[in-house]
Amino acid sequence: MDSPPVILQVEGIFLTFGGVMALNGVSLAVRHGEIFSIIGPNGAGKTSLLNCINGLYRPQRGRILFNGQDITRLPAHRRARMGIARTFQKTELFKNMTVLDNVRLGRHIHMKTNLLDALIYWGRAEWEELAHRAFIEEEILDLLEIGHLRHRVVGMLPYGLQKRVDLARALALEPRLLLLDEPMAGLNLEEVEDMARFILEINENPRWGVTCVLVEHDMGVVMDLSHRVAVLNFGNKIAEGPPEEIQNNPVVIQAYLGEEAAYATRR
Template sequence: MIPINEDHAEKPLLEVLDLQLGFGGIRALAGVSFAARRGEITAIIGPNGAGKTSLFNTISGFYKPQQGCVHFEGRDVTRYSAHRRAALGLARTFQNVALFRGMTVLDNIKLGGHTRLHSNPLSAMWYFGSAQREEMALRREIERDVIDFLEIDHIRHLPVAGLSYGLQKRVELARALAMQPKVLMLDEPVAGMNREETEDMARFILDVQEQWGVTVLLIEHDMGLVMDISNHVVVLNFGQVIGQGVPAEVRTNPEVVRAYLGETAAQKVVA
């Protein structure tokens, strides 16, 4: 469990400053700036094609921006590789399930913890000494802190290919939590889920925030979920921030309403 440091409660843990990202003649991000405060849930919303996943890929290090920077814990990590950012505490899930389908639930989750292992290549290759001890300690920690927490003990030895979609998404969340993240980036965690699965996932996300003290960055199209659990909402459209604030402010922002529902709806909000 990662407690919230009260001394830094008012300082942004993650800052995105003027991110510019383009692919040929297409601008995916056009000067995106926002901050995610420590221990809060920040939602990134917007219509399809707004640049949300491109933003996540830039924050996590898969894309390099043409301009702008990403600050994490006061450090400029813009030029850091994806695995180095992961080792610092930036963990993420993906819009489409990205698990190793032939492996068991437990083995998939353990992969997330490998960023924290320090055995030398020789002992790791032959699986003896420090490598074996680290691996066993990681397994005990995952079983105690992650698998029990997400209520998936009954499936831990099953291959993920045979699981329902909702359980696969939960396993992906477990793999990210095994990294002991400081920032957990969730790309559409409830997409394709039924109501019961969505409610379960919402509960787990809130518990990660409240019990583990993890800062959550969330992309989601389920506006009910976003408005219910988010502390701060950032709205993108065509790669630009068109509004941000607490959920109540964003819900009544004419620019946001226009992007989702059209000009007529926006005029009604203003009136």
């Protein structure tokens, strides 16, 4: 069977901050439909890599291709419009706004009507607004089971639900590629199970069919969800393969999983 085409190609990315080498020639290829995980110790360069992919950071060397198109020099909003969405390690939400308004901001770039149009064809603008709102309310909030919270102020919600709103905001873009930066961090066991279920649904349900790049420390989640896993250590990719292979790779165990296992026994 032929493998699905590559959606994201990262070619030899170098990124330094002063003397710190955050990414040291990292390459990888993610295929349509995959959940591709990136693991590694704190400071390994995982968030920096996501930032290079969505355009928050500009690597000093290397290329990034999205569906074959070179996006290395495109600003973040152009990449978002092409279908690259992102959640954040420490959610980036407007804490004093409602769930619905946060999600609508994620959707905003899909609104075609500009201000002039809105003045001339008020009816169309109004209709679009309603249609978008219906789309957001019905599909995304329902999917993530937060419809009943739509008018709640985000900052007042428990952290686990804020992470879900952050995911809703990213989904409002109807992305083709979703970058998830530690979606399980700070969640309790039940919330982790819910979040894993949502990520699987977004990936597997053809209505969404979103390819995911997942940065995550929870190894149970990584092993359960991922089609392939890459391991970063001090800005270098030290391994890549199917989850069961990564779990048994001695280099990975020494660099990372050993440390996690030691951490697990200390808890």
